[in-house]
């Protein structure tokens with residue numbers, strides 16, 4: 001069965017053959033006759049073939065980035081024309097909410113715009129020399145072709161196309177389901193391209209409302225994020241790439257990961273959870289960066305554990321030791337292979353603010369760590385990590401947020417006790433939250449708050465005990481050190497005396513005493 005657009009294409013081929021014959025004809029006929037014939041042949045071709053084709057390639061110009069117009073057409077057709085298509089593709093089947101039906105390859109649909117009929121065909125072209133593979137060929141080219149009558153040229157090329165792109169973008173925003181990406185070993189195929197990222201739907205329920213922290217600090221972060229989101233023009237004006245770095249630091253369970261989810265939900269961004277230890281080298285790191293989309297948060301959790309970030313700054317002695325370890329080239333190669341990730345500090349710095357980091361806009365880069373002091377200052381200097389946020393132990397304000405979320409309680413008799421206890425004890429919001437959760441169906445707010453008070457009191461006692469034990473251990477270590485030093489001193493003194501006696505015995509008189517004493521330093 002031939003499509004309308006296809007028929008017109010074939011019809012076009014016939015005309016092309018005629019034109020070819022005509023070209024040959026041109027070579028052998030006098031100029032005047034040719035001119036005469038050309039004039040009339042063009043008119044005849046124009047009369048019998050009145051259709052215009054426009055092609056929209058999936059990758060045009062930039063081979064890393066899918067064409068926005070192509071994506072807009074895909075969205076537009078998936079909503080407006082798929083009802084009429086017979087063969088469809090369900091692209092994101094896993095994401096049930098955002099199941100997108102698009103035209104299957106080489107399928108044709110019609111569209112209607114202000115009473116004008118148009119034909120859209122989806123094409124896939126495979127390079128002729130490609131070998132058989134179970135996986136999609138990354139050299140495959142996809143494109144849409146629009147066919148319409150030339151009498152509507154003006155209407156289609158201006159009004160219709162801009163209407164379509166606008167509509168396509170609106171549909172994309174409406175259908176958009178945010179994703180949580182992660183990198184692992186092996187390549188995947190997505191959107192017809194090879195990528196190291198794999199993804200699931202991002203459905204974390206955290207929000208700034210449920211995040212327990214001091215209200216002023218929270219507002220400051222929200223304000224900063226809003227400024228960034230709306231900052232396209234501002235960043236262009238100051239000549240900076242539209243990205244921002246956040247460093248979240250604090251003890252375990254204080255809400256660093258939760259805050260990242262809250263940020264993603266607040267900004268409506270995707271999340272790329274970058275596992276640095278799984279990245280082979282700096283080149284792969286760069287490739288991963290290029291593969292991220294705009295409107296996203298790139299996260300590196302526990303940055304202090306991800307890399308040997310002091311590796312670049314080894315002192316000469318350490319360097320020598322390392323070199324000594326691997327003099328044998330075979331052994332050296334093996335050692336290097338065993339060392340999985342070859343991402344270096346400079347590779348990571350380039351990732352954050354090198355030239356490639358500006359290849360897309362609207363991106364946040366977030367690092368988390370429990371030990372901010374362990375990090376190389378170059379990594380977290382302002383400009384790279386623009387905002388440093390400390391997440392600390394649960395204070396009374398943070399507790400009130402948790403009490404409201406977990407128990408729906410805004411005030412209670414026990415609140416003052418809890419305020420005092422939290423002021424005296426370090427307890428993470430994760431531990432407070434855990435204690436606020438009912439342990440059985442009978443547990444009401446009173447019981448949960450009582451449980452919390454008990455838990456903080458126990459934690460306080462333990463902290464006091466731990467502190468006392470630490471003090472004791474410190475005292476003991478000091479005492480031991482003192483005893484050791486005294487012992488060493490006594491040993492040294494007795495050694496000196498023995499030397500003196502030996503010399504006296506040897507000489508048989510006391511004439512050399514003075515010299516010996518000088519020699520031994522006593």
Ligand SMILES: Nc1ncnc2c1ncn2[C@@H]1O[C@H](COP(=O)(O)OP(=O)(O)OP(=O)(O)O)[C@@H](O)[C@H]1O
Pocket residue numbers: 210211212213250251252253254255256257258259369370391429430431433
């Ligand atoms: N500030 C907070 N507000 C609300 N819930 C919190 C907060 N901090 C911790 N929690 C709760 O504790 C759990 C653990 O928190 P989270 O994973 O965010 O801590 P973290 O700081 O990332 O810890 P780690 O350093 O171990 O990665 C979360 O699931 C959340 O329920």
Ligand SMILES: [Mg+2]
Pocket residue numbers: 256257258301368
């Ligand atoms: Mg965490």
